[in-house]
Amino acid sequence: MGSTALEKRKSTAVSGHTVSPADEPSAEWGWHGTFRVGTPAAGIFVGLAMFAMLIGNHEGWTENLWLIGMGAGLLAGVAWMIHKRRTSWRR
Template structure:
């Protein structure tokens, strides 16, 4: 009969649970640069949607506001940070 115990994997740095996706390749974290690039491209797409068959201006206002917010988020995430390497 198979055992139901879960062994830990030694990644060299920290013993992690084998159920964690990072246990196989030793990486755990987010990709803020990828998110910033996706937000910038999405913001440009929002501005591209301004050329359409709108009758009113409410849609245009929403597209502009969302596009500016997305591009602002991308600019905030991509700015250089002071002491970025000293995080704990």
């Protein structure tokens, strides 16, 4: 039975061989990570922007509840992500 691309990628990662730029174009210029500062910063900015949208000309509470819920959920998600990142090595 032939091996799949995922199995080949796992075997090259385990054996220590270099990754071909044809498989992963970002390997050519060396970036494999995430935006460690940009992602939480953008989440906090958008979460606070949700609360800033409470100031407006809408009359009902339905919009306010959605804005508060989504803003609080987004900020809670950012806090959870930061907490997971700080405690990931302790497991």
